[in-house]
Amino acid sequence: MPRGSSPKRERQYEHIKESGEKRGMSEGRAKEMASRTVNKERARSGESKTVGRSSTQGKSPSQRGGQKSGSSSPSERTKDDLYQEAKKRGLEGRSTMTKQQLKNALGH
Structure with missing residues (x-):
């Protein structure tokens, strides 16, 4: 100070x-x-x-309120991250899903 x-x-x-x-x-x-x-x-x-x-x-x-500070939160994952998780879980139709649809399907 x-x-x-x-x-x-x-x-x-x-x-x-x-x-x-x-x-x-x-x-x-x-x-x-x-x-x-x-x-x-x-x-x-x-x-x-x-x-x-x-x-x-x-x-x-x-x-x-810290909106720009630090790294992005887990809720702000990329579409590719969500797709990879869906792939691991064996989610059907993942290749045609939007980011929001992937979030919903994965429960994010």
Whole structure:
């Protein structure tokens, strides 16, 4: 955290860092994520000296809720992944199914 940060930003940083560690992130990665998030929030609210264009456009990190962070979730598997699973299970008609049909047939 930069010197002179508000108590609110200090609490926000600690909360984000601890949350990342609870989810299994390394301490270094959790600190980096917390710093980036808090710095972006500071830029959006006019608390920092310099502001990048990407910091002021789009949803804020708190509104986005981690939508772009980390790897894709298991529910966002590719059609090929779903097809391979269907093949292992011996699912009939898999070659003509759409991604959504494969998800439904596999119970995803």
